[in-house]
Amino acid sequence: MKQRYLFNGQSSSFVLLLMVLFLGSISLLRAQTTIPLDSIIAKSDSLAKKKEYARAHQIYSEAILMATEAGDAELRSALHKERGRLFRREKKYEQAIGQYTKSIEESPLSLNAAYSYQGIALIKRRLREKDSVLPYLEAALSIYKEKGEDEVAYNAFSNAGIIYKNRQLYEEALSYLLLADEGFNKTANFKKLGSVNNSIAEIQNSLGNNKKAFNYHFRALSYRKQAKDTSGIAMSFNNIGNAYKTKKEYDSALFYYKRSLELEDKNSRRYASTLYNVGVAYYLKDDLKNARSFYDKALKINKEQNYTESVFYNANELALLCVKANDLPAAAKYLNMTDGLIDKIENQEAVYRNYEIKALYNNKRGNYRLAYDFQKKYSDLYQSVFNTRQAEIVQELQERFETEKKQNENLQLSLLNQENQILIDKQKSSIKVNRLFLLVSLLLLLLMIIAYLLLNQRQKTLKHKQAVEQLKAIYEGQEVIKKVMSKDLHDIVATSLDGIRLKVQALSLSVDEDKKKLAEDITDNIQDINHQMRLISHRLSPLDDKIKKYKLSEIIISQLSEFQTYRKILVNIKDEIPEVLDKLKLEAQTNFYAILLEALNNIEKYSKATEVIISHSIDQSDRLHFNIKDNGVGFKETDSNGIGILNMQQRAKLLKGICSVFPTSKGTELSLEFPLNAHLK
Template sequence: MDSISLLEKSSTRDSIYMDLLFNISTEYYYLNKYDLSLKITEKALQLAKQRKDTIAIARAYFYKGDCYEYNQRDSAYYFYHQAEKLYSFKGDKEKEGQTLFKKGYLLFYEGNYLESEIQVSNALKLLQNSKNNQLLYSCYVVMGYNFEKLEEYNNALKYFHLSKTVLDELKKSNVDFEKTNNYTVNYSINIANIYDKKGEYQKSIKELSSVVSPDLKAKWPKDYASVIGNLGYSKMKFGILNGVENAFRESLQLSKQNNHQNNIMYQLINLGEYYSITKDTASSIHYLKEANALAVKLKAVGEIKSTLKLLSEIDVRNNRLYNQKYISITDSLTKAQRINRNRYARIEYETAVVENENRDLIAENLYVVTGSIAIVLLLVLLIIYRYLQHQKKEIANKRQQQKAEEEIFELLKEYQIKLAQAKELEQNRISKELHDSVMNKLYGVRLQLGMLNEGDTQEVKQKRSGYIDFLQEIEREIRSISHDLHNETFETLFDYKNLLLDIIAQHNQISNTHFSFECEDEFRWDAIDSLVKIAIYRIIQEALRNVIKYAKAKNCRVSLSDGDNKLRLWIEDDGKGFDIALLENGGIGLKNMQERATQLNASFKVMSEIGKGTTIEVVFALK
């Protein structure tokens, strides 16, 4: 019988039962069965709330944070934050410090290094007198990682050295030796990484060499692989190439045997850089491409960027492609980090708002209690209702805004892919034209001139003159192709206006109606709200579809203009039109357009007469 069944049959509600719940939750957690661990923790939380046991409630929140840590980090952050507040209220500094470290740890892996540093620094203040050396060690290491990412290398060294001090204390205790040894290796790797960043490769080589041993290879092959790989990298950077290739390959082989994906990726990068230095370009490109593919699989953004940068420097023929990918990854990362920062800041802010409003409500209740209890209850209910309605509206707006931003990003990304494909087709066409036409003509002329070179009669001279004229024709043809290449017609700007131009072009290709688009060049799209952009795109998309399907128009003009703090969309066709009185019974398309406009408080008008075409006008108020 499993633990959950056993608990469901139990009716005990004392502290022993609660401890049993937490212990079983812990066991499931270490077995990576997070759903079961969460289910048991929920039982413990409900029981703790029934008993009004603040410490147990905080513990349950902390456990819930652990359960969400690997798959829903924003939820984990929320529950750690709840646990932190309760531990702070009870004055349990060590537990409060532990929750602050957990929050900082999450922020670090989301790329919020500055915020992570603040959280872990606050944790260390609370843990000054703590005897929990493993927790202190983890705090110092994460602080070192943060300063490394912030390129404050001296501060990073300071905290890694502090972690070594705690490590020495751990060795004196009864901590499992294998874990301690791993800590020692990790310390050396961390220190060496900073030395590498500072260009002090000799120090890095000395530090890593001190932990390399047959015993390390025999007992901890995974750690040994990391050490020799890092050691080979430091030697390569220092200019010592002897034995470096073998070190990288040995590290790669051991990492594959132990399925150490991160180190496999690093050694592939190292091999790619090594072969670049030794001028083996083909091997360098091979390993860097393999490293990039693995980095994409592992979602290692830093390594994706570094491999793309190296490939752009080494693979000259595809330099432009790699640079475009690098820029795209950088832009995506910047956007993701901004969203993450806003999300975690919002969790802190909303929790503080709730706490402040609760304090205000308590003060208000105490003040009004001398009056009528009925009036107090009515006021409280009214405030709560308004607050909930406001929160609900705020959350809905934020979700809608986020969805709009994501939709625009996906549309722009799709447009960029189409643009790249079109460029490739045009380049292939020009390449084929050069090969099949120009080169064959040149070859034929060269053969004929070679045969005529031996004669000197008037007839031979006339033929040679003819071929010289033919060479001039080939020259003009090459010049024409060169002109095509020079005056490239592809628009590479990755913006919203191109997205609208693209949808106009698509509809021109699939119908007999001529669609045109008018918009001022200096139009500032970055100042327009994302929800308005999506509404404009979808309304145009729906309107053009209706023109093709029903209007039978020869021409359709789409125009955008702004003025008087308003944005005006005008869609006009010269089709067969329809009776405006039947608009209420119109199709789904018109209703969808009207709903999109109404949701953004925009005016929506349809003007049409039979035989005189149709005009749609939408006016958005700009903030």
């Protein structure tokens, strides 16, 4: 028995030893089959640099098979992502999208999926499938904002900012570029910071914020100097030159362009482009000799490097300079150069400019028939481009409308949630009151009635406050939409008027007196349309960017002067416009100015007045009393419920004041009063 017991103990130890060895061997086997992802990526990238793409793909295929056998979905997601990147490098976009899609399916909420979403968005952007870009981009950004804290995420934010910038969605673009700026500051990536700040500068320039644009341009320059990025520094000098050129400060523009030239490779496309910019600056200064010299230098480089489109642009501008200088043989040489390239040019604006220059050239030569033919080609192509742009503008407006519609729906939903919460609070309060009513005595009942009355009054005050806040939110939303509509309406009509201008130009060349008369009539119509559009645009967005440049009192004086000039109605200002208006918050200034515009509009449309008297006073409690009287036909009491008057009363309510409109023995009077202290900055 003893021996058998000893034997069993030895057997147990032996089995335990075998299990340890077995488990150790499994661990060793797993360690040996671990897939070194970084090593695979490095090896594949090395092969890709040698353009040995087939071998690089074979490595990824084998690694994906091993990851499948190991059951590692996260690793498969990473490998599919890298293989998609490889296909994208080969410009095999369909296969790249296929690999990115598999990466997303393997691990939908991982950073690999975010990178894959971003990769698909960039491919769709390159393929110009605009409608498909944003959904993939936004899917990537939602993951990066939650999990991304590395340069890949910051690059995604930077790319998103550029995409939104190119689509003129500037608010979204700035939000992501600022995230990228914050991220790259953490990693001290000065080169990327230079690029991001340059993009922000371009947006500020597009928004008309010239001062901010210059600040960001110089920040970009500073970062690029810290990164010792010579090419980036040259680019910043060129961009600063462009910014000065936009401000028509041509000497400053030339200074920075020439600093850019000192750093650029003299055989590069960018060097030629900067030479061309120098030529443009001299041209705008009416220094045609220097303009021609720099255009020629740019043309020489572009011809040597076979930059077809750039050669075409240079030759175009040189031909125009020669036509203006009456050097027609030289102009013919440059125009002949464009003839050999025109079929290769995709930019239709450059093509119709070529037709326009040829029309001018043939007109100077006295070949009026050929000049007419080129003028017609120019007009036809211009109209075609105009129609295409108009369609793009309409599509963009539709997209903006849908975006703003969603924003308004979200705002309404938020307000509805607030109302529901208030209703729930009321119900809870009512339940408490009912319970107290059942539990307390007659004395407490009396106290409860008093409390109920106080609560009821508080609820009325709260309802009133909510009504004002809701009205304020609606007006703020309307102001945003009005600003966008004002800008877009102005842009569309301005383009339309340009098209009419071409037709008038064509008519004015005719010797037919009837056609000349028609041209004069059309010109008058254009002037009238311009005036009407300025009125509509001004009413849609009263202050807009003006308030950044001028005081409100100055804007009011300018508007009254314009009203008197164009409407032929004498404006009598009894007291100087109070300067305290300039110290009000922007919201209050906007509401006050909108009431004034509405009043002037009503006077213009309905009063038949010949004189308007404006006066004001400020009482001891710092309430402004502002009066506008006219000597027109007056109005009926029933007209006091009109939309215009209601709009003025609602804006007065936002000012915490009162607006009244009533007939007088000599016309109509508007009285506005509100507290100034409640709206000071």
